[in-house]
Amino acid sequence: MGAGIPASVRELDEKDPLREFRARFALPPGVIYLDGNSLGALPVRTASRLAEVIAKEWGQGLIRSWNDHDWVGAARRVGDKIAPLIGADAGEVVVADSTSVNLFKLLIAAAAARPRRKIILSEAGNFPTDLYVAQGIAALLPGLSLRAVGTDGIWDAIGEDVAVVLLTHVHYKTGHKHDMARITRRAHESGALVIWDLSHSIGAVEIDLGAAGADLAVGCGYKYLNGGPGAPAFVYVARRLQKDLQSPITGWFGHAAPFDFAKTYQPASDISQFLSGTPSVLGLMALEVGVDLLAAAPREALFQKSRALCSLFIELIDSSCPGLEVVTSRDPKARGSHVSLRHKDGYPIVQALIAQGVIGDFRAPDIMRFGFAPLYLSYAEVFQAAAALRDVLATRKWDDDRFRKRARVT
């Protein structure tokens, strides 16, 4: 597939300080994978690490491995490794449950910390689970309600009735990135807390929760963290809030001393309070491999490459696919690490691309998404993907019944 790649693009790859990371992923031949924003690629080391956890730690060590292989400390250990990726300190992040369950915990804890305020403010069009979880809480706790406003209306909607602002840092559909520091400041001036959902930004986009004065965050482990399908998620609670906020799901791993088997729940005084049930050991160990890989990459190079891959793709689409609307911002500071294009036949177009080995995805009604994971993608692949898209459009390859059949998961 290397033919036809311009020298300027080849040069970008040659000078890429991250180019050695590609070999640490087990990507299939013949595939250009632009869906790492949905499910990250498999690190080479994950297979051997999980084989070791299964055969040696579980199979041979059995119950003893909770101590001998520190399974009991894994949720905190991996949390501490995630912390520097998001500008948090050690002890402010723990790996637990799913993003949805963590959102549930933090929304309730945040609303309880602002008892006179009755609004959960979010963005209409936020990732569905964020809105769904908030809707469920509003149905559960009388008086609380969800107010979802358009992106442009968020600023003005942060009023004195708002207990907590819930925003996804990078929008799953448009790729729009919120100004975390500015919105956090505005919310604090009005007396509200903010929860940032980092699912679509962690591992690809600069995040500095500390500098932004952020309160709370959640995020998923299976996108740019490359933790595997359904990887456990994480919770961030700023240290200054840890004593005041209480998780509503008071499972035994959130207890101050789980193995005392005491009768009465006594929450841990630190971030461990946001654990609930027994953590998924296999999931944690797979996630740790992905996080270790990211931690080994120079961070500024990672974020710079994410911006450059997206810019190159937009530039190529602008010049070669003039019929496509680029939904994502052209300003690298205002976007995440995926680019969304609008086309009324987006679904079959994405399927036709997948049939050629260029994997992106589709979000109804008309958005094609292409994610650019800086750790394992090359500039040459971006060029080839844009060329494939141009070809699919020019030859109407997508206009075929086999590409219109909807799969269960899109």
Next chain:
Amino acid sequence: MGAGIPASVRELDEKDPLREFRARFALPPGVIYLDGNSLGALPVRTASRLAEVIAKEWGQGLIRSWNDHDWVGAARRVGDKIAPLIGADAGEVVVADSTSVNLFKLLIAAAAARPRRKIILSEAGNFPTDLYVAQGIAALLPGLSLRAVGTDGIWDAIGEDVAVVLLTHVHYKTGHKHDMARITRRAHESGALVIWDLSHSIGAVEIDLGAAGADLAVGCGYKYLNGGPGAPAFVYVARRLQKDLQSPITGWFGHAAPFDFAKTYQPASDISQFLSGTPSVLGLMALEVGVDLLAAAPREALFQKSRALCSLFIELIDSSCPGLEVVTSRDPKARGSHVSLRHKDGYPIVQALIAQGVIGDFRAPDIMRFGFAPLYLSYAEVFQAAAALRDVLATRKWDDDRFRKRARVT
């Protein structure tokens, strides 16, 4: 270790209809594993199955495997495989989250279905996370409270103010088994719902939720189901209740059509409603291997062997360790699949046994637990374990400082 095993014990193993299952587990040499009630042993097939899921399904299939390898259907598929183990029908069980999180969902859903009743009734000394989760809900939802009474007081405490009775079928510490059908009948007569925590019984003890007219249940995947450390848990909701009960954690996988990305939460009309976030695929696939193994075993033989292993152990303890109090019932119908012995020096005694390769565990203040997983244990191992315990006691091998040092996880 085979010397000295009586012919009568050898004969039990020779006639054991489950004897071929032992080879399907990767147990370490030199170990007699009597802690399968805490963490089940590793099935041989788990390593190759997970290697396949990782390398082929995740690594090569990438995002496509949600459809191509039916990741999206796995939570329901494994739930349907669990159903016959507990007397449930297909469509009544789904695998999701942890036991603690599932208890949280069901307790809130059950209390909401009995709005004029304000009591969650449970057993003092129930497994801590069950009590902790109920305590957290009582703190969250004004008016609700937890009433925890002694085992003998449960029957009389089921009054007209009780919304939901929460009991663990087999007690984690004593091994006592509740009469599920009898208590369920009593609760229904009084108008309450019942949640059964099956964590310490599923896979070793006969459970017939259907025959008992049971309402709701949860259970863990990492004990007798052999799903691995922190395996996902399951939820059972009787079909007749599925339309009326609502999970409070309304994550996107509980939506009627998750991949429509609709704005408003619309719960699935079936058991899928009790899913929340993206399920743990690695955890599900490991659990499925364990469940498949159990499903392949003749169930009556499984339960009969569990009773017989426990009876043999109690008999041997009675005759060779007269100083030990057998806490667990001598009536096989009134106990689960582990036997608890009381000794004030239980902790160092258990550590001394572990040092000899006989792995049980300890629960404060004075309980030694020995679990008998019928799928992979032999009668000869029960004999050897009892002999090792007799020896540790007779020679006071446990009376050594190295056995007194408390580990983080006991």
